[in-house]
Amino acid sequence: MTRTVTGKHYASLLYETEQAVPEPLKDIDATNVVGLDMGLTHLAIDSSGRKVANPRFIKQAQKNLKRKQQALSRKKKGSAKRAKARMLVAKAHERVANARNDFQHKLSRQIVDDNQAVVVETLKIKNMMRNAKLAKHIGDASWYALITKLDYKAKEQGKHLVKIDTWFASSKICHACQHKMEKMPFDVRSWDCPACHTHHDRDINAALNIKNQGILKLKAEGLSVSAHRGLRKSGISPVAA
Numbered sequence: 001m002t003r004t005v006t007g008k009h010y011a012s013l014l015y016e017t018e019q020a021v022p023e024p025l026k027d028i029d030a031t032n033v034v035g036l037d038m039g040l041t042h043l044a045i046d047s048s049g050r051k052v053a054n055p056r057f058i059k060q061a062q063k064n065l066k067r068k069q070q071a072l073s074r075k076k077k078g079s080a081k082r083a084k085a086r087m088l089v090a091k092a093h094e095r096v097a098n099a100r101n102d103f104q105h106k107l108s109r110q111i112v113d114d115n116q117a118v119v120v121e122t123l124k125i126k127n128m129m130r131n132a133k134l135a136k137h138i139g140d141a142s143w144y145a146l147i148t149k150l151d152y153k154a155k156e157q158g159k160h161l162v163k164i165d166t167w168f169a170s171s172k173i174c175h176a177c178q179h180k181m182e183k184m185p186f187d188v189r190s191w192d193c194p195a196c197h198t199h200h201d202r203d204i205n206a207a208l209n210i211k212n213q214g215i216l217k218l219k220a221e222g223l224s225v226s227a228h229r230g231l232r233k234s235g236i237s238p239v240a241a
């Protein structure tokens, strides 16, 4: 039993499930592998072109939290009003955390249900977290919490979460012909490959590279990844968030 600052009680239930955890899938269909590019413009962008933003209700809860924090900072130290304001901040914090948690549970459930393997790039996240300028945004995005949820939900179904933790230039490589660009400044949102002329949405191209890298890693681990149904062709129209 845990007790939060606002006095709510959460019982952590541990239960034995009847079913054993299934054996991990050994034969994977490449069309059921999804790459996720996690970044700052969206919470995640997948290799099929879907862009997932942090939903409005989380943003509203964050705004409310900010207002409560500002109110707290104006209260006199040691006063009863300050104690009350502190409690309101704690409650607002809890609402943000609950809203995000709930959303991430639904999102990860859907991603795992729809795919046999999910590929994420963890080194990129680590690098972004080192960048002090990005720290504020990163606190909001909480990719690690999403990855943790994806990880255990995948295991429950015998599916795979592939973590790419070595550096590779997911944004600079053309997923269609592997041509590597010298530079890819952060403000370039779309580009044309000079070698094969494919038009790329920056983030979807990165997600496709992450997917391909994940397939290589699965194969290196001895799994069979078939492409008999054909890999999705490039030139997917991105879905607006």
Ligand SMILES: [Zn+2]
Pocket: 174, 175, 176, 177, 178, 179, 193, 194, 195, 196, 197, 198
């Ligand atoms: Zn190309």
